[in-house]
Amino acid sequence: MSSTPAHAAVFPATASQPTVAGRLLSIDALRGLVILFMLLDHVRETFFLHHQVPDPMSVADTDPALFFSRMLSHVCAPVFVFLTGLSAYLYGNRYGAQSGDARAAASSFLAKRGLFLVVLEMTLVSFAWTFVFPPNVLYLQVIWIIGLSMLALAALVWLPRPALIAVGVVLVAGHNLLDGLHFPVGHWMHVPWAILHDRGWIEVSDGFRLRTSYPLLPWIGVIALGYAAGPMFLPRADAAQRQNKLLGWGLGLLAGFAILRVLDVYGEKPWALGDTVLRSTMSFFNVTKYPPSLLFLMLTLGIGLLLLRAFERRQAAAWLAPLAVFGAAPMFFYLLHLYVLKFLYLGAVAIWGLNHGKFFGFDTVWQVWLGAIVLAAALYAPVRAFAAFKARRRDIAWLKYL
16 A cells, blocks of 8 residues: 655644644644554565465454554555545645635646656556566556546535535445446456456556556545545634544544444445454454445544544644654655665565565564664655755745655
8 A cells, every 4th residue: 555645735833733844743743654554564565475465354364463564554545545635625725825716726736646646656656566667567556546536536626515525425435335346358347447446457458457456436535525624624723623523523433333343234344253352353353445445444534533633732743743754745755665665675685585485575573563663764864854855945846746
């Protein structure tokens, strides 16, 4: 999983919303936290690939430490996409004030940023994963889906806010009704449906194909709901009311997840009691990411909203500041860490060879965690330097895309 939302809004601090270089600290810090969860998962995908996990995971065959490490990364994409919509609203509100049309400013930015991300996924991001050029496979993953979601939102921002919320709720809550709908290769709906809802392969030619890893429909719903939440974060918004809403929505989503999961009637594959409490708990929280089930989104967005509320606390600003550094330059971090991981892997293979069949890798999950911690510490300085440069050089227009 992997990637990154739009440029955060810039406006004066309020009583509960400290800023870093004019950016909302709570938003950047939450983005930075999930970036570190993403880093952990990508270290796993690079150096623990001999222990692959399906989606949803196999509870009986997955080590609990690996299971819960993977579960942490589930928070990443929903929070990224939600914050993309939220940040787009704040961007439009700030820059639209100059032109008198906030929605036009947001729509224009979303369209340009969305196209940029789609191209980026097909070039620098794809090459970072494979190091094969010309490619024979393009994996269309999280950057692709954020880009397409932004393109969709560029049109949806023109809807009245109640209609936008309705679209978001219907797509998030209703897309599982389409799970039984499939189209075979050769059918005119196979390609669009592979992009919209069915994770699958698109054969472009004999030597080239696409893998749609992130089906689009539910992510449009998530970005629309993030955009609809934007007014709560304007300078004139009441901070206490905002935090009460975040608390209520976060707890409501988690309660809804628990109720639907116990009933086991909709929104996720069934769960089962295991031979231990731990295995039963793993089964209960074993949710589907591709496409994200209703319960997947209720669980992860519920956690994300509660974290966003908690990060608004000014007294926590000291320890949030390092997280906000990562969140202030998300795309730069994303590209940097992918290439660093690839070079580290190639270097390890060159020095030590393959030690797990077809792969070189760590032997235990704690080594994955240690590797992620060391890499985060190593990347902090260059990310901080780029974030500072980005804050200083607002005259360079393309920097806002990073």
